[in-house]
Amino acid sequence: MELYKLGLSEAKKALDKGEITPLELTDAVLGRIESVEGAIGAYITITGEQARARAGKMSPEDIKKGPLSGVPIAIKDNICTAGIKTTCASAILKDFVPPYESTVTRKLDEQGYILIGKTNLDEFAMGSSTENSSVRQTMNPWDFQRVPGGSSGGSAAAVAADECIAALGSDTGGSIRQPAAFCGVVGFKPTYGRVSRYGLVAFASSLDQIGPITKNVRDSAILMNCIAGHDPADSTSARMDVPDFTSSLGAEIKGMKVGIPKEFFVDGMDSAVREAVEAAINQMESLGAEPVEISLPHSQYAVAAYYILATSEASSNLARYDGVRYGLRVEGDDLVEMYQKTRKVGFGSEVKRRIILGTYALSSGYYDAYYKKAQQVRTLIRQDFEEALKKVDVIVTPTTPAPAFRVGEKTEDPLQMYLTDILTISLNLAGLPGISIPCGLTPEGLPVGLQIIGRSFDEESVFKAAYAYEQSTEWHMKRPLIKAAQV
Amino acid sequence: MNIDHLALLARLELTDSEKILFSSQVENVITYIDKLNELDTGSIEPTAHILPVSNVFREDELKPSLPREIALQNAPEEQDGLYCVPKIIE
Numbered sequence: 001m002e003l004y005k006l007g008l009s010e011a012k013k014a015l016d017k018g019e020i021t022p023l024e025l026t027d028a029v030l031g032r033i034e035s036v037e038g039a040i041g042a043y044i045t046i047t048g049e050q051a052r053a054r055a056g057k058m059s060p061e062d063i064k065k066g067p068l069s070g071v072p073i074a075i076k077d078n079i080c081t082a083g084i085k086t087t088c089a090s091a092i093l094k095d096f097v098p099p100y101e102s103t104v105t106r107k108l109d110e111q112g113y114i115l116i117g118k119t120n121l122d123e124f125a126m127g128s129s130t131e132n133s134s135v136r137q138t139m140n141p142w143d144f145q146r147v148p149g150g151s152s153g154g155s156a157a158a159v160a161a162d163e164c165i166a167a168l169g170s171d172t173g174g175s176i177r178q179p180a181a182f183c184g185v186v187g188f189k190p191t192y193g194r195v196s197r198y199g200l201v202a203f204a205s206s207l208d209q210i211g212p213i214t215k216n217v218r219d220s221a222i223l224m225n226c227i228a229g230h231d232p233a234d235s236t237s238a239r240m241d242v243p244d245f246t247s248s249l250g251a252e253i254k255g256m257k258v259g260i261p262k263e264f265f266v267d268g269m270d271s272a273v274r275e276a277v278e279a280a281i282n283q284m285e286s287l288g289a290e291p292v293e294i295s296l297p298h299s300q301y302a303v304a305a306y307y308i309l310a311t312s313e314a315s316s317n318l319a320r321y322d323g324v325r326y327g328l329r330v331e332g333d334d335l336v337e338m339y340q341k342t343r344k345v346g347f348g349s350e351v352k353r354r355i356i357l358g359t360y361a362l363s364s365g366y367y368d369a370y371y372k373k374a375q376q377v378r379t380l381i382r383q384d385f386e387e388a389l390k391k392v393d394v395i396v397t398p399t400t401p402a403p404a405f406r407v408g409e410k411t412e413d414p415l416q417m418y419l420t421d422i423l424t425i426s427l428n429l430a431g432l433p434g435i436s437i438p439c440g441l442t443p444e445g446l447p448v449g450l451q452i453i454g455r456s457f458d459e460e461s462v463f464k465a466a467y468a469y470e471q472s473t474e475w476h477m478k479r480p481l482i483k484a485a486q487v
Numbered sequence: 488m489n490i491d492h493l494a495l496l497a498r499l500e501l502t503d504s505e506k507i508l509f510s511s512q513v514e515n516v517i518t519y520i521d522k523l524n525e526l527d528t529g530s531i532e533p534t535a536h537i538l539p540v541s542n543v544f545r546e547d548e549l550k551p552s553l554p555r556e557i558a559l560q561n562a563p564e565e566q567d568g569l570y571c572v573p574k575i576i577e
Contacts, residue, residue, distance in 0.1 A: 099557045192537045206536050235543035236536070304520040315497060322498070324570050326561030335573050340500035352499055357513050359497040360488060373523050375533030380526065382534060414512050415519055431537030456537075 003028035004162045008071060008219035011165050015063050015070045022055035022070030026114055029072045033163045036482055041136045042158035044077045045085050046117040054114050062112060067222050069112030074164035076155050077118035078125055080199040081105050088201050089133035090123045092321050092328045092346025102199020104168060104210050104227045111226050116164050119154030123348045125175055125203045127151050128420045131411055132350040140182060141480040142446055146404040149179030155213045156183040160480060166214045166223060170200055172207045173306055174424025177436035180213055181399035181449020184438045184478060187213045188220045191457045192431035193238035196231030204313035207428040216476050217437060217467045221245035240457055248464040254288030259392035261296045264423055270402040276440025276448040277398045287468055294388045298380040302426035303418055308361045308374035315358030321346060353414060382430040389455045394465050397423055399436040399449030433459045435466050438475040488514060
């Protein structure tokens with residue numbers, strides 16, 4: 001078997017036994033990148049040289065040091081890596097080299113990971129297709145006419161195409177789970193506050209979370225063990241004990257109550273997605289879980305509330321790109337003109353559009369009508385979930401109403417693009433953990449994602465249910481056939 | 488919506504075609520967002536943040552931080568350890 005196909009836990013086993021070396025594994029992944037990256041375009045920066053140097057220096061003791069020692073992992077390019085360019089796929093940060101390390105990559109580093117590269121995204125993580133990148137379009141490895149989803153489209157495509165062993169992404173409204181669903185891999189958004197955001201370039205601070213994108217559920221739990229926990233550098237990270245997320249893997253789901261929210265099986269849903277998700281629910285029932293119909297009546301307002309809150313926070317967060325301290329500067333006759341010109345040249349269309357919308361929502365006279373109203377609706381959405389999760393252990397839904405769409409299909413109409421996140425966004429508003437795992441293929445051969453949602457800080461039930469389902473099916477072993485002709 | 492006013496508030500210079508495009512697109516999104524008005528939220532507390540945290544305090548201790556020259560290494564223009572900007576006071 002080609003080494004680049006290995007998942008994280010398999011690769012680690014082989015490394016620990018001395019069957020392979022970190023350098024062999026790194027070279028296998030770099031070789032894979034060389035042969036398919038031209039067609040996929042998952043990366044903004046490939047750190048091959050540093051990766052080989054680090055892998056080559058590892059002693060047998062180093063390899064045994066941690067659960068990631070010697071394993072090549074890709075990082076979304078909105079997570080700061082000291083000394084390595086971090087661009088957010090934006091012209092305004094095209095040459096930005098962070099002087100400090102994010103908490104998550106520092107933790108991965110302490111566990112001995114090998115950074116293989118920084119992955120493509122929608123500019124500042126604003127988008128659902130990776131089409132808003134100022135660097136390149138990433139293609140879906142299952143169909144080169146289609147998008148990989150977004151905004152962590154580069155990370156999801158890199159994992160699906162075996163261009164890394166595992167990856168990190170970030171999720172503000174579905175940006176880990178939606179691309180994972182589109183690319184047929186596992187994407188996990190932790191409870192808000194579970195993982196430090198220090199060094200994650202801020203988009204919407206009350207919604208952003210970093211999480212893993214992996215080839216299977218076990219790998220996701222292993223990476224969560226490495227990145228979770230309170231961080232004094234992020235005052236919104238939770239002072240909660242961190243369990244061993246792998247300990248619930250393999251437990252029976254007999255008697256587990258699985259909520260099925262009728263509102264998530266929306267009109268106009270793709271019929272193949274509906275069938276795959278219904279089959280997955282039946283499969284969980286055959287494993288002993290008890291499906292329970294539930295209602296989340298305010299979920300239909302989630303997209304509207306989200307696009308006020310997320311754009312308001314973004315318009316404020318992105319005020320820092322002023323051409324003074326870092327990033328691009330375009331000279332002007334005075335200070336205000338310098339700001340205006342810098343931001344005109346530095347930001348792409350979607351970022352400008354969201355800054356305008358957020359500025360409007362926060363502007364004098366509109367604040368109560370939009371921002372406060374959206375915060376109140378956020379309360380209602382959160383309460384819906386709290387009520388439902390008193391009756392059930394987890395909630396199961398499709399991750400997206402349809403499989404990956406075609407490149408260019410939704411770029412003309414921002415609202416249609418926003419609505420692709422209709423089933424993932426409410427979790428960010430409620431702060432809840434959720435996973436997307438593969439649960440089928442459409443007749444055209446496109447992956448379908450199953451979303452499993454848990455209670456606040458009960459990631460373990462999510463992993464338990466996801467692992468039980470995954471291990472009883474073969475969907476997680478399906479990989480896209482990347483034909484030589486396509487490459 | 489007064490797009491010129493919003494662009495100034497956001498310190499964004501927009502082209503004429505961007506002004507026309509963004510006005511219609513943002514208005515379209517706002518029309519969709521107006522569906523929030525179907526809900527009576529008069530007595531509902533707003534959620535600013537999902538965790539029950541308000542002020543987070545720490546001990547006021549001196550700790551090492553980024554050296555000045557490293558903090559300045561990404562500055563488009565710097566002089567004598569300071570950021571340079573166009574003159575703002577005559």
